[in-house]
Amino acid sequence: MQTQVLQPNAESIALAAEIFRAGGLVGFPTETVYGLGADATNADAARAIFAAKGRPGDNPLIVHISQMEQLSLVVSDIPERARALMEAFWPGPLTLILPKSARIPSAVTAGLDTVAVRFPAHAVAQEIITRTGLPIAAPSANLSGRPSTTTAAHVFSDLNGRIPLIIDGGPCQVGLESTVVDATGERVVLLRPGGVTREMMEAVLGERVEIGKGVMEPLGEGDKALSPGLKHKHYAPKAQVAVVLGGQEERARYILKAAQADDRPCVLCLEAHKDAYPGLDILSAGDTPKDYAHNLFAALRQADEAGYTKIYAEGLSTAGVGLAVMNRIERAAGFDLIKLTQGEDER
Numbered sequence: 001m002q003t004q005v006l007q008p009n010a011e012s013i014a015l016a017a018e019i020f021r022a023g024g025l026v027g028f029p030t031e032t033v034y035g036l037g038a039d040a041t042n043a044d045a046a047r048a049i050f051a052a053k054g055r056p057g058d059n060p061l062i063v064h065i066s067q068m069e070q071l072s073l074v075v076s077d078i079p080e081r082a083r084a085l086m087e088a089f090w091p092g093p094l095t096l097i098l099p100k101s102a103r104i105p106s107a108v109t110a111g112l113d114t115v116a117v118r119f120p121a122h123a124v125a126q127e128i129i130t131r132t133g134l135p136i137a138a139p140s141a142n143l144s145g146r147p148s149t150t151t152a153a154h155v156f157s158d159l160n161g162r163i164p165l166i167i168d169g170g171p172c173q174v175g176l177e178s179t180v181v182d183a184t185g186e187r188v189v190l191l192r193p194g195g196v197t198r199e200m201m202e203a204v205l206g207e208r209v210e211i212g213k214g215v216m217e218p219l220g221e222g223d224k225a226l227s228p229g230l231k232h233k234h235y236a237p238k239a240q241v242a243v244v245l246g247g248q249e250e251r252a253r254y255i256l257k258a259a260q261a262d263d264r265p266c267v268l269c270l271e272a273h274k275d276a277y278p279g280l281d282i283l284s285a286g287d288t289p290k291d292y293a294h295n296l297f298a299a300l301r302q303a304d305e306a307g308y309t310k311i312y313a314e315g316l317s318t319a320g321v322g323l324a325v326m327n328r329i330e331r332a333a334g335f336d337l338i339k340l341t342q343g344e345d346e347r
């Protein structure tokens with residue numbers, strides 16, 4: 001199969017809608033990462049997503065809508081807390097777990113009676129979904145186990161020959177996958193941190209948002225995963241990743257020494273810290289935690305292409321979007337977290 005990469009315009013969006021209505025797959029931009037979409041009401045189309053990605057069959061998909069009216073097609077109930085979060089953060093990078101409607105096949109939800117649903121803020125994503133006239137199931141548009149894709153070129157590199165079309169909307173603004181919360185119970189539980197932060201949701205709800213077990217630490221033997229994604233190895237570059245937390249001077253000293261034992265090491269760090277690692281190759285995380293989120297997956301892919309065998313990633317405070325960044329790099333590192341003594345940026 002030839003994979004076309006097209007700029008978003010009336011013609012390419014009409015083509016994407018036509019492919020979706022015929023049960024096919026399209027890679028498309030959202031504000032979080034690129035999605036690999038299919039008609040969420042078509043079980044065969046959903047199964048084709050799992051096949052194209054090599055995604056484990058027990059890891060459910062997120063269903064994307066572009067109008068609030070589509071919600072009743074996807075979910076059977078909207079609890080009060082979920083409604084408050086939708087009003088505050090949709091359209092945007094927030095996914096809610098809700099009871100599923102009969103229209104959504106179990107191939108989408110991996111057999112669960114709940115469904116993950118999101119209203120993306122990206123204009124191109126919205127237009128494609130609206131033109132299709134159907135909710136679109138879409139996980140991240142990467143091969144399973146690889147970092148999520150934040151540019152059309154990354155999608156092409158993973159899925160060339162497996163899908164007919166990629167719509168190129170430029171680099172994704174947030175750069176990390178959506179925040180996922182379960183808002184069906186007495187407490188809102190965070191299942192995956194993202195661009196809508198815990199603090200932002202707590203301000204709206206006026207109550208604590210809990211961090212689900214297994215989100216910021218490995219699941220224990222026999223622990224039940226609150227979200228199927230927590231069981232799977234995620235975001236893995238080929239290089240080994242070590243996350244280093246501590247005061248900046250101490251951290252630089254540690255990395256400079258440890259890297260002497262590595263074959264091809266590099267450091268993923270904030271711009272302001274670059275000069276602290278003389279002689280080591282640098283992957284830039286940008287200037288702020290937000291930039292770090294935006295740049296992380298591209299940096300992990302860049303590291304693979306350059307053939308590094310070890311990445312020392314600067315850890316950061318888990319405040320705000322820092323929680324999402326730490327969640328992704330800790331997972332990429334298999335929770336290999338090096339905590340030096342307390343420093344200014346210790347959590």
Ligand code: AMP
Nearest residue numbers: 060112114115116139140177227228229
């Ligand atoms: P991705 O589509 O690759 O961004 O991943 C979607 C994430 O949402 C995965 O971690 C899934 O396990 C999670 N998810 C999707 N549907 C559900 C659900 N019904 N209950 C809990 N987690 C879900």
Ligand code: MG
Nearest residue numbers: 139140148177
């Ligand atoms: Mg994914």
